[in-house]
Amino acid sequence: MASLSQDCQVDATILSTEQCEGVTHYHINVRVGPIEWSVKQRYSSFVDLHDKLVSNHGVARDLLPPKKIIGNKEPSFVEKRRGDLQLYLQTIVNFMHHALPRELAEFLDFHEYEITHLLQSLARRFFHEGDELLLNNRAVTFTPIQLLAISHRLKNPLPTNVASEQESDFSHVADFASQVRHLVVEGSNSVHRTSNIIQNELMYMLNTFQSVENLCIKNANVRNIGYLGAVRRTTKSLVVKDSEMTRISDILLCGAVYKETVEGSDPYKWLLLTDVDVSCNNIDKIDKSVSLAPNIEKLDLSSNKLTSVDSLTSLPHLVSLNLSSNLFTDLEDMHTRLGNVVELNLSQNNLQSLQGLGKLYSLSVLNVSMNNIFEISEVGHISRLPCLETLIITGNPVATIVDYRTKVLELFAQRASEICLDNERPTQRELDTVAVLQAIRASREGRLPTLSISNPVPISTTTLAFVTPDVATAVSESSKND
Incomplete structure (x- = not known):
């Protein structure tokens, strides 16, 4: 995903226009390093942005192309305005590149694709809504792009070229994540919104989550989870669906260098885990890694590719087993x-x-x-x-x-x-x-x-x-x- 840095080049160009219900929309292409995405804005949105930049950041008022009422739908005028708005965007981006303000970042959707502004957006949300989201152990959904941003910030300091406010401080994200009990990770094999980012190709960690009891992973590549942290020690219920797993070890041993079950390998044991649902995957064999969760009582292996039952004698507490829709x-x-x-x-x-x-x-x-x-x-x-x-x-x-x-x-x-x-x-x-x-x-x-x-x-x-x-x-x- 995109990441702003001192030497990172930010480019914004308006490639085309579109008439929709009598309104002209400008298609903006934003590129930050190898990551690019598109944003669609109308002229009135440019006016709103410009007013904020003039009031809060000292941008010259005459920098924005003037408004025209008569003849503003003519192709020649629309094309000229497209060029003028592109010059306006490039000017303010170059001028504010070293400290991209929130108004400009949100106008260009940086909060959807760029690490720092995405985290600041999450921080503001958790600052205002965190207590309500955690009420009654409600399920909280994170995407791989959000988890990658969190993992990146844990290892790297906040860039000096990014403005920050108290309510957008990363501590709100870390504090909220540490209290989540029902965590849902929802991935995708498609490009993320209008960008060239594919979420299931991103690597991330879950070590920020210290209190997870119910972990649900849907349509996400579990092999890209680099480290689980405390999740192994606290999880009681585990669901991994539509994630193309071929072995149970893909999740139970994710983050391990060698996917081999070793007797007494305490760091990889799931001692509180009692309910496991790994249905709707590509599992063709029950491997020995199930012994890492010796207290499983309920196991759902439906809708996989199993032809035989192996390794389940290591689960002395197993009382419910679902093997439907296999081979x-x-x-x-x-x-x-x-x-x-x-x-x-x-x-x-x-x-x-x-x-x-x-x-x-x-x-x-x-x-x-x-x-x-x-x-x-x-x-x-x-x-x-x-x-x-x-x-x-x-x-x-x-x-x-x-x-x-x-x-x-x-x-x-x-x-x-x-x-x-x-x-x-x-x-x-x-x-x-x-x-x-x-x-x-x-x-x-x-x-x-x-x-x-x-x-x-x-x-x-x-x-x-x-x-x-x-x-x-x-x-x-x-x-x-x-």
């Missing part, structure tokens, strides 16, 4: 690759079998919707999981089978009533059908059907009354018969 085709011995996961989302992959999930005994919620499962029998692999309560399997070919729900629920035997299938609890009618299917199956297998504890078969009882005989009456009746 999985089969699952082998998932119990050896995962710990005590409670929620597992494998939707929108290309799975054909559930066999590899049969020993995930802690699993409570399983989503395998939108895959390629054809056979009801595949559900049998997970039907004996003791904690499974929610199963989502809709969107598979198997879901088109007649009486699909009852056939799936039948496989859970006595636990059929406890299963929430495709976000719906089984109805009593479905449970009755399941009981019949279980009885038929038991009959075919030559065994007694197992009565459902949840819906026991009603048992009717008959009470038999025993009447005690009268002995005297019995003897009398016997005598008569003789």
Whole structure:
């Protein structure tokens, strides 16, 4: 990005004009070293600028080309005024180059592209609005160009050729950044506004932020983050989306010279981190760097390019794992690759079998919707999981089978009533059908059907009354018969 210095050449030229709704706009091209951008201004804006420069900085009043009311739209006049305004701009820029005033800097958009004036603009904003922005841990968004400016100022003093005021002092920026708890870094692969600056090509650091608990990086190149500082020690929730990451180490080890996980590498550990969302990237392998965040409880790896699960046994606290929208085709011995996961989302992959999930005994919620499962029998692999309560399997070919729900629920035997299938609890009618299917199956297998504890078969009882005989009456009746 642009940076003013004693030997830096500043050039401003008016390249063209444009008629818009009866008003002539002048397209100004500004160049500071290798950085250039364009600004569009009308003649009245030049008048406002000139009045401020005359009042505050002693610029000669007759320096600006005079106003013309009649014939000011004629091409010949517009072209002449373009040349006169360009001469005016070049004169005041050369005259004030060593101490560019705020009025001229903002007129030429220096606060959008040049380090010092951008920081002064941020300082004024945080001076007046900082307390409100920090209220209730509200998310605060910074762009790479702003973060580069902050990083540059931390390493370099304020140039002597730039005027400064109390409210535009850099201390307001540093103080505000140190209190931010919810930080959002939002990058872009496109040019920044009208300049030739591409934000995702800029290198910057985050060491000014001392209190971040929630870090969100969107559409930014994490490999260009040079140093995290205290962010590793304070962050509890991490989101990195649409950033073209190919490895989790790109963020967990960003700033490290060698992207290698070393046991006991405390400077790179994220000990407070419990929630990680790295969805919508290009991750094709789960690398060992995840061990640097051993307390992760929730991990979202959806919408990546994964084909296998690795390195997650180093996360003993992991309970929720989202692997949806990846490239999985089969699952082998998932119990050896995962710990005590409670929620597992494998939707929108290309799975054909559930066999590899049969020993995930802690699993409570399983989503395998939108895959390629054809056979009801595949559900049998997970039907004996003791904690499974929610199963989502809709969107598979198997879901088109007649009486699909009852056939799936039948496989859970006595636990059929406890299963929430495709976000719906089984109805009593479905449970009755399941009981019949279980009885038929038991009959075919030559065994007694197992009565459902949840819906026991009603048992009717008959009470038999025993009447005690009268002995005297019995003897009398016997005598008569003789």
